[in-house]
Amino acid sequence: MLRVEGLEAAYGDSRILFGIDLQVGKGEVVTLLGRNGMGKTTTIKSIFGLLKPRAGTVQVNGEDLTGAEPHKIAHAGLGLVPEGRQIFPTLNVHENLVATARPGGKWTAPRIYELFPRLEERRRNMGSQLSGGEQQMLAIGRALMTNPRLIVLDEATEGLAPLIRADIWAVLAKLKAEGEAILVIDKNVDALTKFADRHVVIEKGQVVWTGTNTEILATPEVKDRFLHV
Structure with missing residues (x-):
């Protein structure tokens, strides 16, 4: 689905990425982990064409889309739930969902409401009237409405209350069970x-480290060394 090799990126003269390699297969859930300021969001921006890479390649389903315009990345099948949610505050919930929807796929507004019943309850509320958790649900629903082959979540539960975080994790587990490919930062x-x-x-x-779920559970020093503040 997604293959990133040797990705390098910078903001002006400040180099941020020094050869990132990662890949996500069909139906696979892959995480991108690291402390704040280590380059996670820059990696996502470089994948989606929001920041032009200095070097390396980004392939989506075998097509080289390195540095392509964001709309071409989206058309190739990548859906983004951006950091900070970035929903449309002056549109209501339903309008947010259908504004960028790609018809003809399995994800429709009724399916999103089934996934997030709270959004159906607030479907006529403006984006600015939603809580942070509801906005994140809407951002996920909006990305799914593009019927992506791979959904990417940047800071999936940042700043959310514990109960809302649990709801988001449950939804992601459900998406995995349905065969969705997911790249998630959290x-x-x-x-x-x-x-x-x-x-x-x-x-x-x-x-600095890559491995399976079993391997990271068996090596707690990875969390201690690279993930804990």
């Missing part, structure tokens, strides 16, 4: 290990 490693398949850990813009 700080809650314990929750991620309950349903993820593989993990990629980055430190200062470089991959």
Whole structure:
């Protein structure tokens, strides 16, 4: 689904990424882990064409889309739940869902409401009237409405209350059970290990560890060294 090799990126003269390698297969859940400021969001921006890579390649289903415009990345089948949610505040819930929807796929507004009953209850509420948790549900629903082959979540549960975080994890586990491919960034490693398949850990813009769920559970020193503040 997604193959990233040797990805390098910078903001002006400040190099951030130094050769990131990662891949996500069909129906696979992969995490991108690391402390704040290590390059996770920069990696996502580079994948989606929001930041032009200095070097390396980004392939989606075998097609080289390195540095392509964001709409071409989306058209190729990548759906993004961005950090900070970035929903449309002056549109209501239903309008947010259908604004960028790609028809003809399995994800429709009724299916999103089934996945997130709270959104159906608030379907006429404006985006600005939603809580942070509801906005995150809407951001996930909006991404799914593009019927992506791979959904990418940047800081999936950042700043959310524990009960809402649990709801988001339950939804991601359900999506995995339905065969969705997912790349997820989050700080809650314990929750991620309950349903993820593989993990990629980055430190200062470089991959420092990668392995399966079983391997990360068997090596707690990875969390101690690279993930704990």
